[in-house]
Amino acid sequence: MTIRASKLWLRYGLAMAWFFVLLWPLLGIKPEGLEFAVSFAIWIKVAVAAAILLALYQLNKAGAFGFLTRPAAAAGRVAVGAAARVPRWLVLSVVLAAAVSFPFFTERYAHDVAISVLVYIILGLGLNIVVGLAGLLDLGYIAFFGVGAYTYALLSVHFGVSFWLCLPISACFAAVAGCIIGYPTLRMRGDYLAIVTLGFGEIVRIVLNNWMSVTNGPNGILGIKSPGAYWWQGDTLEHIWLNNLEQLYFIILALAVFTVIAVYRLNHSRIGRAFEAVREDQTAAELMGVNTLGIKLLAYALGAVFGGLAGTFFAARMQFVSPESFTFIESAMVLSMVVLGGMGSIPGVILGAVVLIVLPELFRGFQLYRMFVFGGVMAMMMVFRPKGLWPAKRLGQRSEERG
Amino acid sequence: MAGGLRPQKARTPVEFFLQQLVNGVTLGGVYALVALGYTMVYGIIQLINFAHGEIYASGGYMGVILISWLFAHGFPPMVCLGAALILAMGYCALLAMALEKVAYKPLRQSSRLSVLLSALGMSIFLQNGLMLTQGVYDRAYPTEMVQGGFHVHGVIVSYMQCIIVGLTVLLLVLLNLLVYRTRIGKAMRATAQDKTMSALVGINSSRIISVTFAIGAGLAAAAGIMVGLYYGSVRYDMGFVPGIKAFSAAVLGGIGNITGAMLGGLLIGVIEVFAAGYISSEYKDVFAFIILIAVLYFMPTGIMGENVDDTRI
Structure with a gap:
């Protein structure tokens, strides 16, 4: 908690009120005349939501929900105690079994949502390596997703290369793109990196949009092949296209599981520790013999690899790519998953992806408000809960924390 | 762009060059105004400040609202423009101060990454707020207010361009006076140089930061209005790309350096217009980014040298 004393709370509340009072007229006046109704309807929702949350928070702090929270906390402790005794492989296998059996109990629409959740989980975990582990803010991450998608699209349409072969090829292309972007930028001061990656993301999009002869510009590329496979048709082994949603769900699930395992192993390896060392204190890390530039470049390339994998799948699933899918808003979306879930935390990022994809689907009527709410939540998270919903466990302590 | 003005005969290469220069200087002045906000905030x-581009867009919207209203009520064009400019600048200054209090001040002690993310969040928040309430379509400025122009040796200079350049110069002179000739300007420079020492000699750094945000936002609002008048319309996402370009300008000039930001803005504007005219207009946005990357790689302190108290890691 950044703000402690209640006086500071009051000041913060006043600043907030001031901010909203100022925003209201801007967003309410139209050139045709005063049109407060629309903006009032929006602001009243924001204000009511904020007021309810604040009231709940204050009541909770004052102990008004003691009758609820105390037994809940006790139950929670029991549950956590019990959960600690359940071996982790059991928990993981239950989760995996649930994920595998998911398509058998649900419909087409749910498959569609689940596929986009899994794509975003891969993207989030990839970005998590760069932002969460190595502490480098990358605002152009979606460019690697685009590189992966276009690599597969072009290879598939022009040369008929199979999806499975393209997975490693796209990953390599994305990694090379990561190195090309990373090499000149990683020597810079940390916050310059943010704006440079933002610029690079835009460059990739502008090039995709204007290089008509190769990418077909804003019209995109049509006719991308689905993943193929050999399967028994009666007695003979025949080549089939895996293009229905259930089959695609299993492919992306496999990719996501691969990503989780890879990122988990990476987290707990020597390289993962080096990432964290660079994040915490670059000078100290360098003193301890970490090749900081090499490590940052590696973080960048590894993040890009997962972006490329997700991009390949995306192209195969949509059977169509266009530059519109790779705008800055998508980068911001992936970043908000990482931030909301907890930087550096694998379950956190998964939770973030699920929340940010499923919630807007549940509240269809609020579709337009999605990015508006994410932006506000992102800023508020940094103030009130900088570690995210499911904070990562830190290895070791800094000397000033040991007190 | 300039309403109703067309070249009378085919242009010679020299005329084309001069025309591009005039357009480039106009655009560069606007970038310089936005870049100042970035550079001053970064210096302190x-x-x-990712949300700076959105402040600029808000300025543009406030301008279109005020100018349309005043113009429809029969005020003379110059009065409309002046009143809208002053009101929008004041409004954006207040908005930026409130923004700073809400999103940046509580994070003074946090890591840089947190503040950066908070700034990004506010930028997305404001941009989408504008989209939700003002609509996703372009809003037209009443450009019929200032029309016409004159020819100088085959180069067309519209009155609008004259107003933009004149106003930019005026604002830059005022800013220089403020920063180098007043007490508050001295306090700002002191805070930018060394926050701890300036606090020890009795400068209220929190107030200085507020003032810096307000000044930067005022300049951005003016830039937003001028761009709206120049291109004839504003859009909710108009702040995003110019924001990056203006930041490139600030870095090109040397971040934290006020003269540098002015020069950098002018250079970026001229380079962009020339690149669009001589190389390719589709890729004009790419050049600013390439300049940014090249400057950071080969000349990280910019052309005028940077002026940043880098004690906070």
């Missing part, structure tokens, strides 16, 4: 709290 080492933060890339």
Whole structure:
């Protein structure tokens, strides 16, 4: 908690009120005349939501929900105690079994949502390596997703290369793109990196949009092949296209599981520790013999690899790519998953992806408000809960924390 | 762009060059105004204020609202422009101060990454707020207000361009007076140089930061209105790309350096217009980014040298 004393709370509340009072007229006046109704309807929702949350928070702090929270906390402790005794492989296998059996109990629409959740989980975990582990803010991450998608699209349409072969090829292309972007930028001061990656993301999009002869510009590329496979048709082994949603769900699930395992192993390896060392204190890390530039470049390339994998799948699933899918808003979306879930935390990022994809689907009527709410939540998270919903466990302590 | 003005005969290469220069200087003045906000804020709290582009867009919207209203009520064009400019600048200054209090001040002690993310969040928040309430379509400025122009040796200079350049110069002179000739300007420079020492000699750094945000936002609002008048319309996402370009300008000039930002803005504007005219207009946005990357790689302190108290890691 950044703000402690209640006086500071009051000041913060006043600043907030001031901010909203100022925003209201801007967003309410139209050139045709005063049109407060629309903006009032929006602001009243924001204000009511904020007021309810604040009231709940204050009541909770004052102990008004003691009758609820105390037994809940006790139950929670029991549950956590019990959960600690359940071996982790059991928990993981239950989760995996649930994920595998998911398509058998649900419909087409749910498959569609689940596929986009899994794509975003891969993207989030990839970005998590760069932002969460190595502490480098990358605002152009979606460019690697685009590189992966276009690599597969072009290879598939022009040369008929199979999806499975393209997975490693796209990953390599994305990694090379990561190195090309990373090499000149990683020597810079940390916050310059943010704006440079933002610029690079835009460059990739502008090039995709204007290089008509190769990418077909804003019209995109049509006719991308689905993943193929050999399967028994009666007695003979025949080549089939895996293009229905259930089959695609299993492919992306496999990719996501691969990503989780890879990122988990990476987290707990020597390289993962080096990432964290660079994040915490670059000078100290360098003193301890970490090749900081090499490590940052590696973080960048590894993040890009997962972006490329997700991009390949995306192209195969949509059977169509266009530059519109790779705008800055998508980068911001992936970043908000990482931030909301907890930087550096694998379950956190998964939770973030699920929340940010499923919630807007549940509240269809609020579709337009999605990015508006994410932006506000992102800023508020940094103030009130900088570690995210499911904070990562830190290895070791800094000397000033040991007190 | 300039309403109703067309070249009378085919242009010679020299005329084309001069025309591009005139257009480039106009655009460059606007970038310089936005870049100043980035550079001043970065100089004082080492933060890339992502929401600055949105403040600029809000200025543009406030301008279109005020000018249309005043113009429809029969005020003379110059009065409309002046009143809208002053009101929008004041409004955006207040908005930026409130923004700083809500999103940046509580994070003074946090890591740089947190503040940067908070700034990014506010930028997305404001941009989408504008989209939700003002609509996703372009809003037209009443450009019929200032029309016409004159020819100088085959180069067309519209009155609008004259107003933009004149106003930019006026604002830059005022800013220089404020920063180098007043007490508050001295306090700002002191805070930018060394926050701890300036606090020890009795400068209220929190107030100085507020003032810095307000000044930067005022300049951005003026830039937003001028761009709206120049291109004839504003859009909710108009702040995003010019924001990056203006930041490139600030870096090109040397971050934290006020003269540098002015020069950098002018250069970026001229380079962009020339690149669009001589190389390719589709890729004009790419050149600013390439300049940014090249400057950071080969000349990280910019052309005028940077002026940043880099004590906070």
